[in-house]
Amino acid sequence: MTPPRKSTSEPRVRLNKERVIGAAIALADAGGLDALTMRRLGDELNVEAMSVYNHVANKEDLLNGMADMVFGEIKLPSHSDDWRTAIRKRSISFHDVLVRHPWATTARDSGTNPGTATLRNHDRVIGTFRNGGFSIAAAAHAFSAVDSYIYGFAMQEKSLPFTTPEETAAMAAILLAQLPASDYPYLAELTADHVLKPGYRYSDEFLIGLDLILDGLDSMRIESQ
Amino acid sequence: MTPPRKSTSEPRVRLNKERVIGAAIALADAGGLDALTMRRLGDELNVEAMSVYNHVANKEDLLNGMADMVFGEIKLPSHSDDWRTAIRKRSISFHDVLVRHPWATTARDSGTNPGTATLRNHDRVIGTFRNGGFSIAAAAHAFSAVDSYIYGFAMQEKSLPFTTPEETAAMAAILLAQLPASDYPYLAELTADHVLKPGYRYSDEFLIGLDLILDGLDSMRIESQ
DNA sequence: ACCTGAACACCGTTCAAGT
DNA sequence: ACCTGAACACCGTTCAAGT
Numbered sequence: 001m002t003p004p005r006k007s008t009s010e011p012r013v014r015l016n017k018e019r020v021i022g023a024a025i026a027l028a029d030a031g032g033l034d035a036l037t038m039r040r041l042g043d044e045l046n047v048e049a050m051s052v053y054n055h056v057a058n059k060e061d062l063l064n065g066m067a068d069m070v071f072g073e074i075k076l077p078s079h080s081d082d083w084r085t086a087i088r089k090r091s092i093s094f095h096d097v098l099v100r101h102p103w104a105t106t107a108r109d110s111g112t113n114p115g116t117a118t119l120r121n122h123d124r125v126i127g128t129f130r131n132g133g134f135s136i137a138a139a140a141h142a143f144s145a146v147d148s149y150i151y152g153f154a155m156q157e158k159s160l161p162f163t164t165p166e167e168t169a170a171m172a173a174i175l176l177a178q179l180p181a182s183d184y185p186y187l188a189e190l191t192a193d194h195v196l197k198p199g200y201r202y203s204d205e206f207l208i209g210l211d212l213i214l215d216g217l218d219s220m221r222i223e224s225q
Numbered sequence: 226m227t228p229p230r231k232s233t234s235e236p237r238v239r240l241n242k243e244r245v246i247g248a249a250i251a252l253a254d255a256g257g258l259d260a261l262t263m264r265r266l267g268d269e270l271n272v273e274a275m276s277v278y279n280h281v282a283n284k285e286d287l288l289n290g291m292a293d294m295v296f297g298e299i300k301l302p303s304h305s306d307d308w309r310t311a312i313r314k315r316s317i318s319f320h321d322v323l324v325r326h327p328w329a330t331t332a333r334d335s336g337t338n339p340g341t342a343t344l345r346n347h348d349r350v351i352g353t354f355r356n357g358g359f360s361i362a363a364a365a366h367a368f369s370a371v372d373s374y375i376y377g378f379a380m381q382e383k384s385l386p387f388t389t390p391e392e393t394a395a396m397a398a399i400l401l402a403q404l405p406a407s408d409y410p411y412l413a414e415l416t417a418d419h420v421l422k423p424g425y426r427y428s429d430e431f432l433i434g435l436d437l438i439l440d441g442l443d444s445m446r447i448e449s450q
Numbered sequence: 451a452c453c454t455g456a457a458c459a460c461c462g463t464t465c466a467a468g469t
Numbered sequence: 470a471c472c473t474g475a476a477c478a479c480c481g482t483t484c485a486a487g488t
Contacts, residue, residue, distance in 0.1 A: 038462060051472050106331055108384060119409050127411035136419045145434035152377025159333060184344050186352035194361045209370035212441035263481060276453050
């Protein structure tokens with residue numbers, strides 16, 4: 001005799017690694033990496049907590065899977081664009097993805113094997129530089145500079161306690177009031193005359209730094225030819 | 226009657242916030258952020274674990290204190306150097322500090338109040354740009370670009386499972402063997418013809434990207450005058 | 451003012467047992 | 470082949486009690 005259908009709203013779907021990783025990403029998106037525990041993940045999947053281990057070796061394996069799935073959301077550089085347009089679009093998409101999943105900057109902490117989405121992304125980026133006229137060494141430099149900048153920018157952005165211009169203004173005003181202007185004159189000036197200007201948004205800095213790097217890479221490309 | 230001196234090698238020194246934070250940094254340097262637990266920190270300080278809470282509000286407070294102490298290790302930009310030299314030296318020092326304390330890229334995760342060492346460092350960097358002829362907006366762009374790059378580079382560096390050229394070569398060879406060259410031709414090419422070249426060290430990329438950004442900032446400076 | 455010990459509400463992970 | 474329940478060795482943090 002089969003057990004009677006439990007009166008859960010959720011139908012019992014068979015678990016697999018992809019569903020586990022997807023639910024883990026949803027938990028981390030909602031509450032950060034701290035909110036992601038194996039027990040809560042089990043709950044979310046309507047399964048006893050420890051069943052997750054049938055689909056994932058351990059938490060590190062789970063985090064790597066999450067990082068790779070997130071990498072899969074990044075738009076690959078297009079073959080039909082010139083290198084600069086292609087890299088620019090891909091960098092903006094990368095940044096968007098990290099804004100959507102801020103925990104992802106931190107998830108792949110230690111050096112473990114990258115997943116297939118990550119490998120494909122890296123391969124296409126390097127290929128875009130190579131086909132755009134970069135030497136192998138120059139492509140390595142370019143790749144390192146661009147992705148370091150994107151990661152670092154996302155980290156700084158994440159650490160800011162505000163996002164909208166209104167929040168920013170409110171926070172900056174408080175900060176400025178606490179800040180002894182005599183001790184930190186330049187910080188005070190920057191806050192008063194720049195951050196507190198209407199419409200200021202830290203995220204606007206992203207494209208400025210990115211274009212600065214892309215300009216530099218264009219010179220490097222020519223030198224490397 | 227005073228209790229007899231316990232036969233510990235460590236003399237009983239009075240605890241304070243600085244000693245607590247110093248011991249916490251030593252633990253994190255040795256074993257990463259995972260190795261830093263309040264209980265182990267108590268052990269290290271020859272004190273019952275929970276006494277730490279007399280000097281630190283909670284673990285987040287501790288991590289912020291650690292981050293600020295590490296920021297204090299960064300050489301401030303010198304007044305006697307021109308802006309580019311000063312920022313370059315300070316950036317190299319920042320990078321050195323993050324290599325010494327790799328956990329620090331991740332420690333100040335959420336947006337909390339920066340400490341005095343952090344504020345002083347930021348103030349001096351912005352001041353260096355301002356005195357070097359950057360407009361307020363340009364100084365903000367410059368600061369964001371440089372520090373994003375430094376943070377992001379340190380994160381990428383940390384995630385690599387090798388450091389010495391020998392380790393790198395060994396790892397790259399294994400990676401290359403696993404890597405289906407047909408799926409990832411450009412990654413395979415880069416690994417074979419660049420990473421496996423004798424003397425390759427990822428950390429050498431740091432100055433290349435940094436100088437590229439400094440070149441770009443020099444143009445921005447002139448435009449902003 | 452600082453330190454202690456017990457306790458609470460959690461963690462990740464293992465393992466024998468079930469189906 | 471997958472899921473469960475109990476258990477183990479940990480966590481961060483609170484709090485009354487000591488000195």
